[in-house]
Amino acid sequence: MSSSPHIRDNMTTSKIMLMVVIALLPASAFGIYNFGVPALIMLISTTASAVLTEYIYEKLMHKKITIGDYSAVVTGLLLGLNMPPTAPWWMGALGSVFGILIVKQLFGGLGQNFMNPALGARCFLLISFTSQMTTFVYDGVTGATPLALLKSGKAVNSMDMLIGTIPGTIGETSxxxxxxxxxFLILMGIIDLRIPGTYIVTFVIFIGIFGHFQNPAVGFFDAQYITAHLCGGGLMLGAWFMATDYVTCPITPKGQYVYGILLGILTGLFRLFGGSAEGVSYAIIISNLIVPLIERVTLPKPFGKGGEK
Incomplete structure (x- = not known):
């Protein structure tokens, strides 16, 4: 927290989290429309498990019950949106338990977690159940995601990716x-463009320059290729809803720009030169771990004694 004077505001944690839940409803609704009842069951499973895990832990530890701040709801909903609709419901529930218990509560609860709990849970599930977490079915047909096709040099339909009529996780397709x-979050003042804007612009520059080296058939700054990468995978969901997490992103303005640049470079590296076609989750988690260093370097120096004159 910066030094005084401070601006008083009636905004609370619960109001902020509730607005994030509202902002996630369009993606949730489309995911349910796109993938049907299995998507609804998964979202209910992850959200209910996250809230229940937080309540039970705090009850057993004789701590204040904080499920009313909706942070557990946000974690569960985000994890559900990052799950394949074909994954069993218990897998999503297990991920929520890991995210809330291990990543969040054991490090002190809301405000103390060192990485985004939803993404920590997703990476845990990716490592533990790789096959189920990377198998996607759309319209009854099992197939590769557009990013996987793109990585193998095949053509993809960018309009389908924009609308969301493609295989993928529940919340990332549209x-x-x-x-x-x-x-909605920008208009409500919950987030601004520093992190997501810098993230996306850096990613576009990286893909525009190095996409040709990964796939020689692609020209430098190929518009269709860049559009497909922007619309594919969890880039948009991660940039707007997870990279902007108050707890795990820098609080300094300069640090937020550095954070966004780091996210864009890491995501580009993982997508183009890594073994997987996706890389958003790992890019955000790695950047979360570097946030303390970013803040230390970008912390404004005070004027006066010991500071700049």
Whole structure:
């Protein structure tokens, strides 16, 4: 926290988290429409498990019950949106328990976790159940995601990726639905453009320059190739809803720009030169771990004794 004077505001943690939940509803609704009842069951499973885990832990530890701040709801909902609709419900529930108990509560609860709990849970599930977490079915057909096709040099339909009629996780497919939620958060003053804007611009520059080296058939700054990368995978969901997590992103303005640049470079590296077609989750988690260093370097120096004159 910066030094005084401070501005008083009636905004509370519960109000902020509730607005994030509202902003996630378009992506959730489209995911349910796109993938049907299995998506609804998964979202209920992850959200209910996250809230229940937080309540039981705090009850057993004789701590103040904090499920009313909706942070557990946000964690569960985000994890559900990052799950394949074909994964069993218990897998999502297990991920929520890990995210809330291990990543969040054992490090002190809300405000003390060192990485985004939802992404920590997703990476835990990716490592533990790789096959189920990377198998996608759309319209009854098992197939590769557009990013996987793109990585193998095949053509993809960018319009389908924009609308969301593609295989993928429950909440990442429709860019339109995600942007609607993001605009709501911006208008409500919950997030600004520093982190997501810097993230996306850096990623576009990286993909525009190095996409040719990964796939020689792609020209420098190929518009269709860049658009497909922007619409594919969890980039938009991660940039607007997870990279902007108050707890795990820098609080300094300069630090937020550095953080966004780091996210864009890491995501580009993982997508183009890594073994997987996706890389958003790992990019955000690695950047979360570097946030203390970013803040230390970008912390404004005070004027006066011992500071700049």
């Amino acid at each position: 860019v339109i639905a995600i942007i609607i939620g993001a605009i």
